[in-house]
Amino acid sequence: MQAPRPTRRHVLAGALAAPLFSNSVRASSGELNILMWSDYLPAAFKERFTAETGITINHTPVGSNEEILAAIEATGGTGFDLVSPTNQRALQWEPLGVLQPFDMARVLTDTVNPAMLKIGSDSWNFNAAGTHWLPHIWGTEGIAYRTDRWQPEGIAPSYGDVWSEALAGATMGRAQSMLVGAGLFLEAWDELEPGSVWAAYENEDTMRRVWTQITDWAVDRRSRINRLWNDAETQSAALLSDEISLGQTWDGPALALKSQGAPVHYQAPVEGAMAWVDGLAMPKAAAHVEEAYAFIEFAYDPENAGLATQSHGYNSPVLGADRFAGETYAKNFAEAYPADSLSKLNPWPAEAPWYAALRAEFVAKFKNA
DSSP states (O other), X not given: OOOOOOOHHHHTGGGGOOOOOOOOOXXXXXXXXXXXXXXXXXXXXXXXXXXXXXXXXXXXXXXXHHHHHHHHHHHTXXXXXXXXXXXXXXXXHGGGOOEEOXXXXXXXXXXXXXXXXXXXXXHTOGGGSOOOOEEEEEEEEEEEEEXXXXXXXXXXXXXXXXXXXXXXXXXXXXXXXHHHHHHHHHHHTTSSOTTHHHHTTTOHHHHHHHHHHHHHHHHTTGGGEEEEOOSXXXXXXXXXXXXXXXXXXXXXXXXXXXXXXXXXXXXXXXXOOEXXXXXXXXXXXXXXXXXXXXXXXXXXXXXXXXXXHHHHOOBOSBTTGGGGSOHHHHHHHHHHXXXXXXXXXXXXXXXXXXXXXXXXXXXXXXXXX
16 A cells, blocks of 8 residues: 655656646536645646636645645535545545545546556555546655754755754654654664664554664653644744744755745765655545546646645656756755665555554643643
């Protein structure tokens, strides 16, 4: 169930392809209700979509997969036409039985990175009924820092920098992934057996053993962490504040600030950035199916995908989108993933329900320390 590891060839495929795009869906009207990450629908993207299709987007913003799952469990999917789960959450969605498979004959698959499409056909093919998930935006979690306050000692920062005594009181992160980052750092320094962090996804006994060691280490350093974030807006505000010099963050918020001229840099750490792909899924209760397919066609147009990428700072699975994302995006991408960074990406493994529940216990222990 683990997603395929992205390679440099797949990630950069957009620079080598110029797929055809059908403009067949341009005469729709109505509305579309989307449950999606808070910064994924820039104003310019939504305005162009409405101008071309006549469809108004009603966006319910979220900051975590837990919020998405809670909303769907509370409503059974009623009220939403598209939702945006992350690739590794398939094991948590399948038992809910609230999604419908896509009609792939209506999806412009020739415009999309095939490695990322394969995630849907492999991991999200529930009951062998077809693809229940399409790739929408991909990105990473690594290290962002204020260039006017801090510089890494080597060529790349480390997850360990978030916990350093020298930066005590000036760092931030998201609790659940900070603990993973701490584990990767401990592996790199031989304080944790190599491979332990990813082996913890295999069974409860292994996870308890590994996460107990990681969490105990993190609890001892809890006072060094200034803020815990859970959405893009919190990350951006913290990086612009007088308190934060460095954080473990998503790439998008930090690179968006960098594009705007803020003294902020984002880079894959020496241990390897954590990679994810956020997708599109359609609830069985979707009331605006035609409008949903119109959105997918629009989003899979390279020019439209590039327009969104230029604004939110994440990356697109649409081949050729980078050609429309601007020179600043290209520069930021190269600086965020220098040398062998792309070959060292760590795709988040598939998460079973037991893993998410047990992780919550360790996260609570860390937060309350």
